[in-house]
Amino acid sequence: MNDFTNQQIQAYKPMTPAELASIVMNKQELYILDVRNEEDYSDWRIEGHGITSANLPYFDLLDGVEPALELLPEQGDVLVVCAKEGSSIFVAERLAESGRSSITYLQGGMKAWSEHLEPVHIGKLQDGGDLYQFVRLGKGCLSYMVLSGGEAAVIDSLRMTVVYKQFAFSRGARITHTIDTHLHADHISGGRALAEETGATYYLPSKDADEVVFAYSPLEHRSELRVGSTDLAIQPIYSPGHTIGSTSLIIDGQYLISGDILFVESIGRPDLAGKSGYWAGHLRTTLYDTYAALPKKLIVLPAHFSKYTELGEGGKVAAKLGDLFESNPGLHFTDEDTFRKAVTEQLPPQPNDYERIRQVNMGKETLTQDEQRDMEIGPNRCAIHDN
Amino acid sequence: MTQPSIRANTILDCQGLACPMPIVRTKKAIESLIPGEVIEVQATDRGSLADIQSWAKKTGHHYLGTVEEGGGGMLKHFIRKAASSEEKQDLSYPHTTTADQLQKLQADAITKLVVLDVREPAEYAFEHIPGAVSIPLGELEHRMNQELDSNTAIHVVCRSGNRSDIACQMLSEAGFSKVHNVISGMSGWTGAVEGIRAKEGGRANHE
The missing domain is CATH 3.30.110.40 (TusA-like domain)
Incomplete structure (x- = not known):
């Protein structure tokens, strides 16, 4: 009890996922003590330019937090993180009791972090339109909203549909289109649900929709979609390879929404439906012929990122197509054989539960919110270099 | 289910x-x-x-x-x-067999070999050698005469070879003459297994 005579009990506070997102995107410094088990930590953790993190499972701290105190920097902010938040509160409380100041815990834990979407303004479109990227830092998913003349199109929507509805509402826009560039395997699509909730039309490439059990509008090559009352066009470009139906979108002649075909630091993997050998050829044609023929000034906006190093200014994930033909290793496999090997051999593990996620996205399986959340835990692993 | x-x-x-x-x-x-x-x-x-x-x-x-x-x-x-005593490999029962030898004996045997598993019921339930008889060490004294034949060869297994060592001594003292301790026990067993884990497709303890 005498321990407390010269050690003041400190307060500890929650940090919201939004606050953490702002730290990561602005490249601020933060020390993270992750108290999940080692397997979960090595599988998937919070990363960023200014983030330093260490792993010490909460069950190693049941007898006292001394091992953690030895590990932590003497001063500065510390964020304690666990799966849901219970164990991080448990550890944060004890760290605060021991006299360590500036202790916070992540509200809702990795589950909440995995669901947080941070909107980033990408650029202006003609006639006063805007393009936003929604960055899901916790999982590396990127979705988009095109705003124009009071209408909105949402591309590769995630299942957190309320975020898009609120954002569109705050801009005075009505969601009229929801578009999936392909049938996703790493996360549950929100495209159909968002369309149902808002009265929008849901578009999906028909070649990916062989087995879907719901109605949709086919996303057809060169069959333009219009958002708002202006001439703002979304131009679909058939670009198979990650899936057989994968379709890219050129927006307003400025942006190339590349889905899971081309990323900033890698390219898509062709194996998530068990047809890697067959789709590798399509992937090569898409990247080395179709994409190579597109204007180099297009800004590439992918559906995923895998490393925090892909986060650019203000947290946006984007790159000029011309620059990617210079720097992206996936665009430099000179002969067909090397390319085929790179996209079919030594691939990273597949995304968690990817087969069931595909079933859900085809409407064949219905799950509770909790089940959906659990199923999506972990990194997206959609690129060939995600090791 | x-x-x-x-x-x-x-x-x-x-x-x-x-x-x-x-x-x-x-x-x-x-x-x-x-x-x-x-x-x-x-x-x-x-x-x-x-x-x-x-x-x-x-x-x-x-x-x-x-x-x-x-x-x-x-x-x-x-x-x-x-159990701290299990960490010490201080075995005293002289007649031993390795897990590999047992596996070979089983393969060569014309009649079925008697394998006695003296681990706890829960350990046995998850994974055991096919056909092994389950009598936990704590119950061996009361059950051996009713359930085991003192003239048959018995191979005794546990997790690591320690509980089976004690079991062998008990059986030997009670007049069981052909008892062998399987040293390294289930932790050294690479042969077929039955139980809940085997049904789950051989899922390991630590995936």
Whole structure:
């Protein structure tokens, strides 16, 4: 009890996922003590330019937090993180009791972090339109909203549909289109649900929709979609390879929404439906012929990122197509054989539960919110270099 | 989905509790167990599945396995309290066989070999040598004469070879003449197994 005579009990506070997102995107410094088990930590953790993190499972701290105190920097902010938040509160409380100041815990834990979407303004479109990227830092998913003349199109929507509805509402826009560039395997699509909730039309490439059990509008090559009352066009470009139906979108002649075909630091993997050998050829044609023929000034906006190093200014994930033909290793496999090997051999593990996620996205399986959340835990692993 | 119930020395109810409570409670409950006894931890927090395995590994307790109950999402974790005497490899029963030799003997045998498994029922339930007879060490004295033939060759296994060493001495003293201790026990066994884990497709303790 005498321990407390010269050690003041400190307060500890929650940090919201939004606050953490702002730290990561602005490249601020933060020390993270992750108290999940080692397997979960090595599988998937919070990363960023200014983030330093260490792993010490909460069950190693049941007898006292001394091992953690030895590990932590003497001063500065510390964020304690666990799966849901219970164990991080448990550890944060004890760290605060021991006299360590500036202790916070992540509200809702990795589950909440995995669901947080941070909107980033990408650029202006003609006639006063805007393009936003929604960055899901916790999982590396990127979705988009095109705003124009009071209408909105949402591309590769995630299942957190309320975020898009609120954002569109705050801009005075009505969601009229929801578009999936392909049938996703790493996360549950929100495209159909968002369309149902808002009265929008849901578009999906028909070649990916062989087995879907719901109605949709086919996303057809060169069959333009219009958002708002202006001439703002979304131009679909058939670009198979990650899936057989994968379709890219050129927006307003400025942006190339590349889905899971081309990323900033890698390219898509062709194996998530068990047809890697067959789709590798399509992937090569898409990247080395179709994409190579597109204007180099297009800004590439992918559906995923895998490393925090892909986060650019203000947290946006984007790159000029011309620059990617210079720097992206996936665009430099000179002969067909090397390319085929790179996209079919030594691939990273597949995304968690990817087969069931595909079933859900085809409407064949219905799950509770909790089940959906659990199923999506972990990194997206959609690129060939995600090791 | 009907799983025969697995016998444990004590049951801890952690249903409805979120992490860290299932582990906090398990740690406390296991303190009052006798080394070698088995606790069944009932939890609904799925996070407990990986955590309890990591925790057991670090503390030296022996994680036996987990069964999932029907559709209610209840997990039953089985853990055996570490017994400090088991860490010492101080075997005294002279007639021994290695796990590999036993496997070879089984393959060559014309009649079925008697394998006696003296581990706790929960350990046996998750994984055992096909056809092995289960009599936990604590019950051996009362059951040996009724259930075993003192003239047959008996190969005795446990997890590591220590409990089976004690069992061999007990059997030998009681007049069982052809008893062999399988040194390294189940931890050295690479042959076929039966039990809950085998049914789950050979899922390892630590995935």
